[in-house]
Amino acid sequence: MKQTLRKQTLHYGSAFITLVLLGMIAASVVVAYLHQRATEPPTTPIASSSQQDIDQKRPINGVNILYYRPQLDQDVQTYTSEFVARIAQFGTTDAAIAIPLFMNSNESTTVSTTNDTPSIEEITLLIEALLAADIKPSIKPLVDGTDPDTFERQAITPTDIDAWFASYYGAITPYLELSEQYDLTSFVLGVELSSLQRYGFKWTNLITQARSNYNGAITYAMNWDATDTLPFIDDLDFIGVDAYYPYEGEIENSPIKAFWNKTFDDLGAYLDDPGFIVHEYGIPSEVGAEKNPWSAIGTNSVAEWLQEAWLRAGCDVIHTRTRGGYIWAVYFGTDLNQTREDQKGYNILGKPNVENTVRDCFGWY
Secondary structure, X not given: OHHHHHHHHHHHHHHHHHHHHHHHHHHHHHHHXXXXXXXXXXXXXXXXXXXXXXXXXXXXXXXXXXXXXXXXXXXXXXXXXXXXXXXXXXXXXXXXXXEEEEEOOOOOOOOEOOOOOOOHHHXXXXXXXXXXXXXXXXXXXXXXXXXXXOOOHHHOOOOOHHHHHHHHHHHHHHHHHHHHHOXXXXXXXXXXXXXXXXOHHHHHHHHHHHHOOOOOEEEEEEEOOOOOOOOOHHHOOEEEEEOOOOOOOOOOOOOHHHHHHHHHHOOHHHHHOOOOEEEEEOOOOEOOHHHOOOOOOOOOOEOHHHHHHXXXXXXXXXXXXXXXXXXXXXXXXXXXXXXXXXXXXXXXOOOHHHHHHHHHHHHHO
């Protein structure tokens, strides 16, 4: 009897040890998977099932409205109406309102508004004017630096990542609530935050928080050189890219359309997603800007022809290869009565040939 009991005890002891070992193995597998989920680039960049709710047949003839609070010579409501009437003349269907939020440095853990950020009341006026003009607005918070000479949006490295995401969520919450209030169709949760994309769980949590304030589609704008690491892609409703691809070689009298097609070939599986869009495409009207279209040089001569040719070719390819995109940019506060052919920046307003090019393109699609 004692021998039998001892055998049973040994048997149960062995079984218990086996269960413990199996549990430890299972736990290590889970940990390894979770680490991989947080850091591994997507192998099949297909958006979530809510993608079916997106109108994939409707082309997006969009513009980005950069809204730094301007000093206006007239009341903001009158100017807003005139501004929207101007961009409506292009045949614009969609407008992304880029609202600046600020960090003091790349290492800061705080994201906040400043006097350059428009108020909720000012943004509301713009949303209502866009809706009245049958233009679909969306909001895209744009993280900038209080010192633009030292800040780089794509290289943010906060000293406390948890504190940064908590601050960022707090900063964008009023815009999520405003988007919900006006039933806007989409919200751009982040723009070119390349160094932060690897924090998959942080983004998944942020998306969950955002959905508690807003029931529309949530998207993210990847920078052109940071499309390989997006572990939270399945939590988004659709995805897009800021297409500031550099042009190599001599551009004048060159087939720019072929260049645009090549850049889209390199996007690979992203183009299999029928909801994929181009969140930004544009270039300064300055000689040599094609080498780094993401940044104005500022010292070269004016080249309106370059901006015109770049947008014409880009618009055509973007609408052929995707469901559309948003030109960068029109600047809220621009003097609508001024011709700006001598200006080198991205702003298309006041440049007659560029405006006609945009009008033609939007008319084609």
